[in-house]
Amino acid sequence: MSTCTDNWPSVEAAAKEVLGEEIAGFIEHCRALPHPESNLIAVLHRVQAKFGYLGTAHLDAIAQLMQIPAAKVSGVASFYHFFRLKPRGKFMINVCLGTACYVKGADRIAQKIIEELGISWGETSKDGVFTLEGARCLGTCGLAPVVMIDQEIHGQLTPDQVPALLEKYLKKARESST
């Protein structure tokens, strides 16, 4: 690999700095395998698991270490819904938009959250506490309409309960940061 770019030692050091030794080691391991580029998605998974999202610095570092063109790496990362290209908030709000929840007014719940937080689908609130996502079905239709915040389920919600619910998590966020 030392011949792949003129400044490999500094490229490698910079990429390791961004991704950390563990992921750099995994990439090194992949490079010894046949078709190393086929491990791109596995690498993306690990990077997202560690950092919560795939930023341009991460993707560029992956591209350099794996020697896969950056356009290809960001093309793959942007294709899959699972991969996030922006930092996610401390808490992930998943509003169920499945049929049962929808019939029971999930859209009104979502609208209330959007108004309260001033963010849209896929976005993160300015204070970095919440990220809003829609889910297709959480499998708890009996509790419809359902909102999942991280791993906690909140069922049979009404729009006027939303502010108190968000406040509960805001409080948690404040406590953990102090």
Place this chain on the structure above:
Amino acid sequence: MAKRKKKINLTIDDSKIQVNEGTTILEAAEQLGIRIPRLCYHPDLSLAGACRVCVVEVKGMNYYLAACSTPVWEGMEVRTNSPEIRQARRDIVELLLDNHPMDCQTCERDGRCELQNLAYAMGVRARHFEGRRKRFPIELSSHAVVRDSEKCVLCGRCVRVCAEIQGVHNLSQHGRGFHTIVAPAHFADMDDSACIQCGQCINVCPTAAFTEKRGAGPVWEALADPSKHVVVQTAPSIRAAIGEGFGLPPGTPATGQMITALRRLGFDRVFDTDLGADLTIVEEAHELLTRLEDDGPLPMITSCSPGWINFLEKFYPELIPHASTCRSPMMMLSVLTKTYYAERSGIEPKNIFMTAVMPCVAKKYEARRPEHLMPDGAPYTDAVLTTRELIWMIKCYGIDFVDLPAGEFDAPLGIASGAGDIFGTTGGVMEATLRAASELITGKPADRLEYLEVRAVEGYRETYVAVGEHNLHVAVANGLTNAKILLDKIKSGKERFHVIEIMACPGGCVGGGGQPYPPEGVKVLDPDLLRRRASALYAIDGGKQLRKSYENPAIEEIYSSFLGSPGSPKAVELLHTHYQAKLPRGIR
């Protein structure tokens, strides 16, 4: 001996045919004279099977198959035409149109758009669906290449040409489904990407999702401004291709008509980039000789192609010392116009408006490089137009190009040797260099003028040429994937080359990103089309008395009265430059 390929028998539209194993339905049909409609397919690129326009019926299959990407099998029975299959193709094209702006009349590609032609040919005469359309802003960051993703049909040709022919891998499809967009890494702007501005994406795009940055506005303004002395120079390969824009067959030299058309447009002086090429040769041959004598970095690599220089800076910066320090012919001529010519004619450089007509969109970028600005910060080259833009201007002005009387370039910067003409094709700079170097090295008149071994290079060639006591190991590459082979060889140090010519675009400038879109039925990048354009240049060269750059009297005059000698401090100051490693660093 090559292994004999297995033969496959099949039937296409009731005609029996035998083809090699591995042939696709589309290729087999072509052998029978059946041209299955297609859009994303290009014979020089990998198969995508993205557009589904080439669907056919195959007996026994309960769905339609894409002819471009399905290999034939024994006993296959294909039907390329039936009411159902024609309906399916029409529907496919109609659905493509439904997510496409309806602005054909004001589109850059109007009349030369493959989607438009296809829609007509498939019989789309009405639009049945009114759906949501994708919306993306036009991306204007680059001096050279404009990206208009609303016009993109996601055929992926640009992605493939960028990766496979140019080895740049700057483009990729991002996102998915309705929101898919072709973009550089991280949805970045072209200017902030590994793009080398060669413009091959423009050439292969079937619509106008990629176009050149428009440059005609300031030229029209200058032409209408009596205080401006408006000068134009035309690159060698323009004369070989401009006729195509007016219905002349590819490969028709149109130097005379082109010059007259430029005069009628109102240009005060019509100069020839070929003189810049002659000057490049003289400086480059001198540089080569110095490097041979002083053990300078060898091989020396030509630096005329701005797309190649961008590639060098982003992908192989460690080889920058190998690039000739000579400015490109365009820049040399622009510099001379605003120094030597300005002095001689008593016109202030700030009143000269220098227009360059180039086969290239990377030249638009090159003209704005800080290395190529005058000491006061104004550019030496004020505007760069592509061949396509000049064709449009001539049409706009109402000039009947085909019947124009022949004109001649203006002295002194319009006098050029045949060696300058052949700069426009792959191997041309090498041949011109060899013509000059042989005299310079041996001190005797060259015993030969034509170096057929470096002509008509399809991609990549290396050879030895005996010059005096030197046996020069030379190589020519066009298309940057081919150039990579050479660059990696240089880096490995196993082989020692002396001179290398690299052109970014396939076929050299005749295949540049600013050349006319080929006529219907001729595919872009077609080697035959490029050869025909090249043969026009060789015909012009062969028909000239003056075929060596050194013998050009205008060059002699410029040196004796202005520059001094090749490689003199003044020549170095005005005609040479240096390059720097750039970011983002591309992945090879």
